[in-house]
Amino acid sequence: MNQPRTTFDKIWDSHVVTRLSDGEELIFIDRLLLHDLTLKIVLPDLEARGHSVMLPSQAAATADHVVSSAPGREMLSDSRTVDFVHRGRDLAMRHGIRFFDVGDPRQGIVHVIAPELGLTLPGSTITCTDSHTCTQGAFGALAWGIGTTDAAHVLATQTMVQRRPARMKVVLSGTPQPGVGAKDVILALIGRYGASAGAGHVLEFMGSYVDATTMEERMTLCNMAIEFGARFGLIAPDARTIDYLAGREFAPGGADWDRAARLWLDLRGDDDAQFDRELELDITGLQPQVTFGTGLDHVAGIDEPVPAPSSLPDAGRRDRLREALTYMDVEPGRPLEGLAVDWAFIGSCANSRLSDLRDAAAIVRGGRVADGVRAWVVPGSTSVKRAAEAEGLDKVFLAAGWEWRESGCSLCCAINGEVVPSGQRCISTSNRNFVGRQGAGARTHVASPAMVAASALAGSIADPRKALAR
């Protein structure tokens, strides 16, 4: 009799090329995605080691990390990055790897464009030189971030040597209140269980909340699996997954489509499949979440006071929180609501898709960015930008005093020369609030698009529920 299997087991089992010693397995990798930051490291490394690309058409690359987001972007924001784009492009061409460059309507953040283009398919294995590759697990793909040496290995062998991770079931149930979204849910999960609770695991998100979410919300959930310590986040494919992918450029067509879709629906985990660990979160009544410190576990509901370091039992955590609150210049014992911000950023692979921009625009419409606040929208892809413009969202943001910019990673990782100045406070839809993440000395509060929109108008951290009620 066959063991009942999880979605993860089904994908993994179908990709085992051969079993190696001591529980390691050689896993076939369907897609390798690269970007402007890593092309010029991975390909020369491969060449220097005397290897070649085994299946170049299975790889793809884009320009996202270092490109400018300035409207019209005729130049790089940081001329030191010129080599990344130009050499990256040349190397991709030389090795026969697809490259979605600036000017190509398919350009954008790698984890936004891969699903848009149908490069992300259910049941597949996807690796990319970026830790947020787990975003693509929303499609029932096993997708994870790897380093550049491993990427060279994938190019040369189309495989990775891997040990089966432990399996964690994450059941999300309940219905969120208006103004609360997937970003709040994943932040609350990290806040409750800690930033390393998922280490060594593949997370499978399920439950009534997940069933009811859109594909874009699922991507936000899976995006932050890595902030929970897990390389992989996964959601079993369903009718929404299939609908999303139909007709995408690299998705199967014709008779293949029906066959593929049937196989994908079979990836749902068996009812009595076993997990190594199970967690639950009921999101009924969940407040909008916002981070106050320098780790994603430093998070609270908008109405909740920031904890005092003295309230923590563990000395290590206490010191870490004390340092974090000093860096952030945040006072414990009070909620963050009302804390003045200098910047508001809507963008990143966590929240830069069309529905994110719509959520924000619903709050921004008819309002005005507060004096002294710089507010940026950086759509996740050129295609998201065009779609938003087609429904007039750009005008909503521009009329309210936002900058409507070109797609890329921009202020999420601040690699392209766009930075939040030292000492300034930014409320951001990105996924990391680490020290110096948005620029040396910059202070980041991670939140949902709705909260970032509401805060930009208020000039201080604001509750999106109140903004929606107005």
Added chain:
Amino acid sequence: MRAFTAHEGIAAPLRLDDVNTDVIIPTNRAIHVAKGSLGRFAFEPLRYDEGGRERADFVLNQYRYAGASILVAGANFGCGSSREMAAWALDDAGIRCVIAPSFGDIFFQNCCKIGLLALTLPDDTVENVWDELARAATPRMSVDLSALRVTAPEGTRYTFGFDEGRRDALLHGLDDIGQTLRHADAIARFVTTDRYARPWNYLPAPGPASHIHSEKTDT
């Protein structure tokens, strides 16, 4: 890959949990400083104050731990980014081995790939090692990968577990690609079968136009 068999050197206690990759090497350094020169920027936010002066409270700045080649850190060390520069920066700073109760999964994998030994010891063992490092006349330790043994400064020995395949690769400095290509036939057989089962998974070669694709050239 450089081999790792055994190492003895000064060990520094880094009593912090959740040290992320952006702290190990800030992004702008990771991008703009060449591999081989990243060492002095390792732990930049912890190491220097706003004026660029060395912070006396950071362990690697202290005379006692000068020249440390082993780092004994808190839990979840290296969480965050997949950027391999975090491992390179430690390597450039002369760190040959990091010991912690747990690691960021991707960082751990990256360390293995460059011959930097990352090994886990339980929480309470790490606490004991920290205490020994603080007490010892000289905070020297040794790590032996073939014997799977760590010897703390006062002579206390601890054994650790390590993946057999990874251990073999580290001990012999094996080239990972060369190792995998020994299975090239199995990979080819997999692709042949899979092309039939999932033809849609295999994409056509990109045309030259994909590099210059834009609406201006589309008609």
